[in-house]
Amino acid sequence: MVRIKQAVQMDHSPYLVPTGQPVDLRAWTTDDDGGLDKRAAKDRTDDLNDRIEALQELLFAEGRHKVLVIIQATDTGGKDGTIRHVFDKVNPQGVKVASFKKPTEEELGHDYLWRVHRHAPKSGEITIFNRSHYEDVLVVRVHDLVPPEQWERRYEHINAFERLLTDEGTTIVKLFLHISKDEQRERLQDRLDEADKNWKFDSGDLRERAHWDQYQEAFRVMLERTSTVHAPWYVIPADRKWFRNLLVSEIIAATLEQLDMAFPPAEEGIRDLVIE
Amino acid sequence: MVRIKQAVQMDHSPYLVPTGQPVDLRAWTTDDDGGLDKRAAKDRTDDLNDRIEALQELLFAEGRHKVLVIIQATDTGGKDGTIRHVFDKVNPQGVKVASFKKPTEEELGHDYLWRVHRHAPKSGEITIFNRSHYEDVLVVRVHDLVPPEQWERRYEHINAFERLLTDEGTTIVKLFLHISKDEQRERLQDRLDEADKNWKFDSGDLRERAHWDQYQEAFRVMLERTSTVHAPWYVIPADRKWFRNLLVSEIIAATLEQLDMAFPPAEEGIRDLVIE
Numbered sequence: 261m262v263r264i265k266q267a268v269q270m271d272h273s274p275y276l277v278p279t280g281q282p283v284d285l286r287a288w289t290t291d292d293d294g295g296l297d298k299r300a301a302k303d304r305t306d307d308l309n310d311r312i313e314a315l316q317e318l319l320f321a322e323g324r325h326k327v328l329v330i331i332q333a334t335d336t337g338g339k340d341g342t343i344r345h346v347f348d349k350v351n352p353q354g355v356k357v358a359s360f361k362k363p364t365e366e367e368l369g370h371d372y373l374w375r376v377h378r379h380a381p382k383s384g385e386i387t388i389f390n391r392s393h394y395e396d397v398l399v400v401r402v403h404d405l406v407p408p409e410q411w412e413r414r415y416e417h418i419n420a421f422e423r424l425l426t427d428e429g430t431t432i433v434k435l436f437l438h439i440s441k442d443e444q445r446e447r448l449q450d451r452l453d454e455a456d457k458n459w460k461f462d463s464g465d466l467r468e469r470a471h472w473d474q475y476q477e478a479f480r481v482m483l484e485r486t487s488t489v490h491a492p493w494y495v496i497p498a499d500r501k502w503f504r505n506l507l508v509s510e511i512i513a514a515t516l517e518q519l520d521m522a523f524p525p526a527e528e529g530i531r532d533l534v535i536e
Numbered sequence: 537m538v539r540i541k542q543a544v545q546m547d548h549s550p551y552l553v554p555t556g557q558p559v560d561l562r563a564w565t566t567d568d569d570g571g572l573d574k575r576a577a578k579d580r581t582d583d584l585n586d587r588i589e590a591l592q593e594l595l596f597a598e599g600r601h602k603v604l605v606i607i608q609a610t611d612t613g614g615k616d617g618t619i620r621h622v623f624d625k626v627n628p629q630g631v632k633v634a635s636f637k638k639p640t641e642e643e644l645g646h647d648y649l650w651r652v653h654r655h656a657p658k659s660g661e662i663t664i665f666n667r668s669h670y671e672d673v674l675v676v677r678v679h680d681l682v683p684p685e686q687w688e689r690r691y692e693h694i695n696a697f698e699r700l701l702t703d704e705g706t707t708i709v710k711l712f713l714h715i716s717k718d719e720q721r722e723r724l725q726d727r728l729d730e731a732d733k734n735w736k737f738d739s740g741d742l743r744e745r746a747h748w749d750q751y752q753e754a755f756r757v758m759l760e761r762t763s764t765v766h767a768p769w770y771v772i773p774a775d776r777k778w779f780r781n782l783l784v785s786e787i788i789a790a791t792l793e794q795l796d797m798a799f800p801p802a803e804e805g806i807r808d809l810v811i812e
Contacts, residue, residue: 326646369658370602371704377653382645413703420696427689428647 269304270294270510275494277487285480285495290440292497294506301506305345308509313349315516316386320354322521323384326430329512330389332398332482333437334475335465336447338498339390342437345505346512347388356381359390372396372414373421380425393418397482402474415485422491432491433515435508436483437498441472545580546570546786551770553763561756561771566716568773570782577782581621584785589625591792592662596630598797599660602706605788606665608674608758609713610751611741612723614774615666618713621781622788623664632657635666648672648690649697656701669694673758678750691761698767708767709791711784712759713774717748 277283294301319325331339347355358379367375373393381387397418401411422432439447448469451461468475487493494511498504553559570577595601607615623631634655643651649669657663673694677687698708715723724745727737744751763769770787774780 366658369660370656371701371706373700374653374656377650380646380650382642384645410703417696417700417703420693421700424649424693424697425647427686427693430647 277483277493283484288495289497290438291499298502301502305506305509308513309349311513316350318521320384325519326381327386328432330392330434332394336444337437337439346508355386357388398478401478426490434493436495438495439498443499553759553769559756559760564771565773566714567775569779574778577778581782581785584789585625587789592626594797596660601795602657603662604708606668606710608670612720613713613715622785631662633664674754677754678747702766710769712771714771715774719775
């Protein structure tokens with residue numbers, strides 16, 4: 261049996277949101293550097309991504325576990341960049357990204373978990389949700405898209421849904437990319453000033469920025485009510501992109517290693533075979 | 537506004553499984569006739585099916601409600617016949633039947649509610665589940681297809697899933713077609729004896745009949761643990777097909793009438809238009 265040795269070094273517990281306790285989002289730093297410098301962090305991330313690649317191949321070969329990574333962030337928080345930098349080496353056959361944008365008419369005709377559930381990973385797969393069902397207690401809440409008594413019930417639905425997935429063999433990791441309001445201003449300004457970032461600028465982002473405090477409150481309640489033992493949230497300090505990438509790579513690698521996987525046993529007699 | 541008047545006559549409460557109370561399936565009759573004779577019942581069913589047709593058209597036009605009808609039964613209990621006789625007049629554009637057979641490899645790779653959730657009705661639709669997620673606490677339980685600690689958790693998942701659907705605008709009706717062991721023997725014998733029923737006979741049915749008591753126990757626990765206020769079970773006495781059809785038509789018609797629907801208002805000024 262081939263096993264891959266432990267390789268994670270960092271203690272992630274400071275970034276884990278404890279279950280059932282009040283959350284004060286202002287107490288969570290956005291500009292942590294883990295005491296590392298950028299060059300060392302980048303090298304380390306690169307090594308970790310090799311390990312993620314190897315572990316993902318094992319997960320696919322074994323075909324037993326399902327892994328779901330849910331990423332939420334403030335606008336410009338770096339969801340796309342995180343996915344690009346952490347999963348840059350994996351085999352796309354076993355890793356899927358599901359991006360949830362404004363729901364279609366067909367999607368709105370169903371309950372809000374309908375479009376999400378169909379993209380849940382199957383055995384041997386890693387699925388990354390770029391935004392997710394949490395939008396239904398974030399943008400929906402901030403913009404009053406449904407009455408409060410309706411979104412209020414959703415925290416319980418979501419916990420039950422994630423409980424179903426984990427009870428039936430899915431490992432769930434939830435990542436909230438946390439940036440400061442100043443950092444968002446700089447990133448939006450860059451999108452205006454730098455020609456190769458202009459395509460990213462959307463004037464809607466400015467309208468959303470005006471709701472900063474309401475979004476922070478919606479994120480706070482999300483973390484407080486849906487960080488469960490079976491599907492915990494991590495708050496990722498994301499002002500420094502290189503630290504964000506390192507920490508997410510650490511958490512993903514550690515999660516895969518904890519699955520304690522092994523390649524399926526070789527077919528009997530295979531060692532005596534010679535291909536002619 | 538066009539409204540359709542009340543037309544349901546029977547009291548369905550004796551067939552409703554109360555929430556949170558012990559269930560003794562032997563106390564539920566299989567050969568009720570409601571004090572009616574067959575001819576009168578068939579005429580009445582025919583009238584009700586006209587009403588179901590009209591109400592379904594209204595549901596589709598209004599596009600506001602979703603309706604899910606879940607049908608479970610002992611083998612030969614009459615699921616197919618019920619669907620054929622109750623929904624024979626509706627417009628298939630707004631009424632879908634989802635039949636859940638032995639899961640495919642793709643379906644087994646996901647949690648057991650994955651294949652079911654994707655067929656949940658959308659606004660304006662009626663969906664009928666011919667078998668359902670309840671198989672995952674019936675055949676799966678009787679044949680030990682997963683360990684007890686795994687199916688044990690599923691009653692809670694199922695209640696939470698159905699709660700999600702109802703909270704988000706779906707009306708759920710669950711029908712258990714209840715026949716006696718003698719009636720099953722006669723129906724299986726007919727499938728052997730009558731040339732035009734031979735195609736229905738499957739020797740697997742005899743193997744399942746040998747598990748009669750285990751299935752009755754699994755049905756009993758299902759009714760006891762998943763008849764909720766938001767998604768109640770009805771036990772339909774199904775030895776007499778004509779009574780089964782009448783009672784199901786009554787319940788479906790009553791359920792649709794309780795939605796208190798109305799056709800959408802006409803576009804303003806439409807009454808003055810003359811088509812030239």
